[in-house]
Amino acid sequence: MLRIKYITVLLVSLFLGINTMAQEGEKSLTKEKILSMTTEELSALDLDDLMAAIDIVGVSSLEELYELLLNKDVTSASKSEESLFDSPLSTTVLSHEQIIASGATSIEEALRLVPGVIVREKTNGNYDVHIRGNDNLPAKNMLLYSENMNTLVMINGRPVFNYSHGGTLWETLPVSFEDIDRIEVVRGPASALYGPNALSGVINIITQNITKESPLVSGNVQAGTLNTYLGDVAFRKKISDKFNIGLTGNFETRDREREELLIYDRGGAQYSLDGNPVDPGYFTRDEINRMQNGTLPLWPPYDVKGETYDIYKSFPDPDQAKERMGVNAYLDFMPNENTTINLMAGHQQSQAVTSSMGDVPTPYTTKVAATSYVDLRANYKGLSLQANYNGGTIDYMAGNEGFELDNEQFNIQAEYDWNLGKVSIRPGVSYQSMSYDDSKHIAKVGNGYLNEEQTINIFAGSARFDYRPTDKLRLVAALRAEQYNNPDDIYASWQFVGSYKLNDNNIIRAVYSRANQSSFLVNTYSNYTWNIVNMPYPRVMQFDGNKSHDLKTMDMIELGYRTRPTKNLLIDFEAFYNVSEGFGALMPVYTNLAIKNPLAILTQGAQPLVLPDSVNIQYTNLDLKSKQLGASINIDWVINAKLVANAHFTVQQTKLDNYMPYNRNELIGFLAAGASANTEQTDAATLKLQQLGYGLATGAITPADVPSQIFYAESSTWPTDTKDDYEHKSTPSYFGGFSLTYRPIKKLEIFPQAYFYGEQTYEGQYSTENIAGKFLLNTKVSYKANDNLTFFVNGRNILNMKDREFAYMDEIPGMVLGGLNFKF
Secondary structure, eight states: OHHHHHHHHHHHHHHHHHHHHTTOOOOOOOHHHHHTSOHHHHHTSOHHHHHHHHHHHTOSSHHHHHHHHHTOEEOTTTTSOEETTTOSSEEEEEEHHHHHHHTOSSHHHHGGGSTTEEEEEEETTEEEEEESOOOSOSOSBOGGGGSOOSEEEEETTEEOOOTTTSSOOGGGOOOOGGGEEEEEEEESOOHHHHOTTOSSEEEEEEEOOOOTTSOSEEEEEEEETTTEEEEEEEEEEEOSSSEEEEEEEEEEEEEOSOOOEEEOOSSSOOEEETTEEEOSEEEOHHHHHHEEETTEESSOOEEETTEEESHHHHOSOTTEEEEEEEEEEEEEEEEETTEEEEEEEEEEEEEEEEEOSSOOSSSEEEEEEEEEEEEEEEEETTEEEEEEEEEEEEESSTTSTTOEEEEEEEEEEEEEOEEETTEEEEEEEEEEEEEEEOGGGSSSTTSSSSOSEEEEEEEEEEEEEEEOSSSSEEEEEEEEEEEESSSOOEEEEEEEEEEEEEETTEEEEEEEEEEEOOOOHHHHHOEEEEEOSSSSSOSEEEEEOOTTOOOOEEEEEEEEEEEEEETTEEEEEEEEEEEEEOOEEEEEEEEEEEEEOHHHHHHHOOOOEEEEEEEEEEEEEOOOEEEEEEEEEEEEEEEETTEEEEEEEEEEEEEEESBOOOOHHHHHHHHHHHHHHOHHHHHHHHHHHHHHHHHHHHTSSOGGGSOSEEEEEEEOOOOOOOBSSEEEOSSOSEEEEEEEEEEEETTEEEEEEEEEEOOEEEEBSSOEEEEOOEEEEEEEEEEEEETTEEEEEEEESTTOOOOOSSTTOOOOOOEEEEEEEEEO
8 A cells, every 4th residue: 555655746746847848948057057967978969069168167178067066066085075085984975866876766775886895685676785894794693693784875975774673674774766866885884074983984974965956856666576666855945045945756566576485494303284294494483373482373363452473473474575665855044155054854764674683483574663853954154063863663573572672863963163273173062862761662561672661861061182294294183082971981083084195196195093982871781681482492592781891992093095197087096904893693691400300310210301491591792803905996997978987896804813614502501511511510419410319219298299400500701712813704815896887879878887896605503604705786767858857678597506695595586677767
C-alpha cells in the first residue's frame, strides 16, 4: 500500500512537471550556473554556448575551464572553504551530477566512486560501508562487530550516527539524491575537527543551496527487476533576496531474490524439521516455526504485553529487502549580507531485512525505524552556530523483546573564525546528549537490555590553527578535548598537518592524527538477562555494560602527493599507516557450573559432565591492537570534450597483536574447564559428590532425592595463548573502481563503471566464511530528450556476479532499471 502511495505522488509530480516544461524556456547561462556544471554538461553544450561560457567565467580556453571544474571547492577537510587541490587532507568530492550520471541507486552505492571506501551489499539496497577497513574487529564475535563503528556520517555537519550499538543505519537517512549538492569524504582520523567516531574518516552529505538558478521542480524515478522502485522529487523556490523555501520527498522499495531465511550452525547444533534431521540452510518462516534445536523449539513464541512475538513478528516481510520514505523541508533566511539562517526538518520511515544485531539462529534481522529531525544553522560574520535534534523509535531486531528503543539526540556547537594575518584560529565548543529508552516496549523490567532511559553526554572544546608562513608552506593543528559522563574521563584528539606547494601543479602533504570512538549504550549500560530457550546450555546469560571502559582510539601517519601534470588531469596519491587500540566486546567473564546427572556418577561410575549453567557477559576491553598499512591512488582525467575517465585503487594489509583466536562459546568452555582444573573448586565439587554418596550409603537419602545436577563454583580464567602479527583478512587486500563518461553526441551519455575487491575472510562467532573477490560492472545510458527531460536505462552488476559480498547475507543478481530525470 505504501508503495502505491509513493508511486502515485511521484507520477502526479511528474505529470505537473512535464506540462510545465512545455511552457518553460531555457534559462540563460550565468557564471554561477557554469561553475556548478560538470565537465560532462560542458561537453554537451553547443559551440556557441561553450564559447559564451568561457567568456562569462573569464578564462581564456576550455582547458582553463576544465581546471576550475577539477579543482572544486571543499569544506569538510578543514571546515573552511578551499579548493580540492589545496586540501591538506585526503579528500574526495562527489557532485550531484556525478552521482546521477553514475546510475548509483543509493547514497551508499555512490560511495563506490570514492577511493579508499569499501562498499558491500548485504541484501538488495542494504549496504555495509567502511573507509579503509579495519572491519570485523574484534573477530569471532557477533555480526554486530562487523558494522562500521569507525566512520562518522553527517548531513550538513549533523551527526546521523547510531549511539545504541555504534555505526550508521543507512536506510534511516531521510535525504536522497534530489537533496544532495555533493558528498565530501575525508579519509583518516578526523575527531579533532568533527568529534567522536571519526576514526577512519568522515562522510559529509551536503544539501543543495536554493538560488535563482534552482529548478522549480526536479526529480527522478526508476523501476526495474527485483520489484525495485526508486524516486525523488524536489520543489524549490527563491521567494525574495532574503527567503528561500524547499520541499523534497523520496521513496525506495526493493525485494530480495528469495523469501527463505538462512539458519546457520550455532556451534554444533542439531536441527530437526517435523521430527526429521536437517542440516543448516535456507528455510521458510513456516518451516522455521516448526523447527527444533535438539528437543527445544528453534524459534519459540512468547507474549509481550498481550502481543505474540514469533518468527512472523520478526520477519513480517521476508521477501522484501527494503522499504523507506523520507520528506524534508528547507527554509533559508538572509536578513543581511553578514547573516544567514538555515532551517531544515524532516521525517523518515524504513524497514529493512539486513544483518543481525544480536545472537539469533539466523544472521538476518528486520530493522524498523521512524524518526524525525530539526537542524538549525546560523552564521554571522565569523561566528557559526548549529543546533539539531533527532528522535523517534528504532527496532533493531523486530520480534525480539528488548531491542526496540525510543531515542533522542541533541547536538549544539558554536565555532568562530578569527583571522590574524597569516594565522587563522577557529575555537569551538559543543555539547551532545544521546538518550535511549526501551522501558515502553518491554513486558517488565529485566526483559530489555537497558530497562530504563540511559544517556550519554559529551562536552567538548576544540581549536584549529591554520598558519601560512609562505605562499607555499601551510601548517595546520587541530586539538579537541571531550568530557564523557560514562566513562567519566576526558579524551583528547588531535591532527597535525603540513603541506608544501612545490608549484601550482604539485603539492605534498603529511598528517599525524588521533581520533577516538564515543561510548555506546550497549557498551556502557547493558543490563539484560537472557533466559535461553532454544539452546540446551547455558541456561542463563547475563549481559552487563561497563561504565569505566576505555574508548577505542586510532593513530595515523599519512603522506600524500597531489599533481596536475596537465590542466585536464589530476592524480592524487596517499600512503597511510594507522594503529588502533582500545577494542572491546561483550565477552564472558565468569561462569557458574553444573555437574550433570550425579546419580549416574555415584552408582554407575560415569565420567563427570561439567557444563556452564549461567554465564556473565560483560563489555570488556581487550589487549587487541590493529596495525594497518596501505596506499590509494585516484585519477581524474578529462581526455577530451566527449570523454572523461576516473579510476581509483587501494591496497592494504592489516595485522593484529594480542589476537585471541577463540569465539564466545569456546571461551565459555575454557572457563568451565578452568574451573574444573582449579583445585579448590574441584575439591568443592568432590565434597558435594561425597556428601551425596554418604547419604545414599547410609539411607539418609534415596536415589529419588539426588538432584539431576549439582551447581558449584565459578571461573574467570581466560586463555593466554594470544597471537602477534596475525594477518587479518576481513578487509580485502585490494579494492577500487573505474568509470568512463562518454558523450558521442550532445543528447547521448554512456557511463560504464566498475567496482572490484579481493577475497576476504569473515571470522564469526560460530564459523568462518570465505568471501570471494568480485568484479561488478555497471552501465547507465541516458538520452536527453530536451533540457528538461532525460530518459535512461540503468544496468547494475550486468555480468550477474551473484557471489555474496557480506558474510551470510544474500546473493544478489544483476538488475536492469529504466527511468527518467526531469527538471523545470
